[in-house]
Amino acid sequence: MRRFAILLIAGLVLAGCSKSHQVPAGRWIGHYESSSVMVVAWLEITPRGDVRISAPDFLDPGEPTDEQREAAHTRLANQLYDGWGNIPSRHYEFNGHVFRKPGGFAPQMEWNPVTKQMKVVFYFGMQRSIRIAMQPVKEFTEDTWLPQ
Numbered sequence: 001m002r003r004f005a006i007l008l009i010a011g012l013v014l015a016g017c018s019k020s021h022q023v024p025a026g027r028w029i030g031h032y033e034s035s036s037v038m039v040v041a042w043l044e045i046t047p048r049g050d051v052r053i054s055a056p057d058f059l060d061p062g063e064p065t066d067e068q069r070e071a072a073h074t075r076l077a078n079q080l081y082d083g084w085g086n087i088p089s090r091h092y093e094f095n096g097h098v099f100r101k102p103g104g105f106a107p108q109m110e111w112n113p114v115t116k117q118m119k120v121v122f123y124f125g126m127q128r129s130i131r132i133a134m135q136p137v138k139e140f141t142e143d144t145w146l147p148q
Helices: 002-017 066-086
Strands: 026-033 037-045 050-054 057-059 098-100 107-112 117-122 130-137
Touching: 026 117, 037 066, 037 117, 037 130, 050 066, 057 066
Parallel strands: none
Antiparallel strands: 026 037, 026 130, 037 050, 037 057, 098 107, 107 117, 117 130
């Protein structure tokens, strides 16, 4: 009887550890702008967990004029919109909060299931990572620079 109790407890512990986490399916858009980087992103996660993400960027934009900023926004938005159909689906490991590349360590996306907030983590060379808060959308549109 004692062996049965030990096996039952061990089985319950293992079952609890192997819990599958439901991925947050949906579409999100986001953008970030500073003197060192300008990036706009679309993220799509299917209910099966397939992930498509595209994030064209412009490094070292400096302090552009309003006209230069608008031109850069237009160029990045066009790259995003025109290239979306060529973005392949990828699979990430998901622990309920963090998406990582299979076998990877660095977070690629972060999900807060309580607030329903998605963040995409960007790595630009040796710079510090940037977490971009994403906004949920029903459909992607050409106007990628929604106010945040």
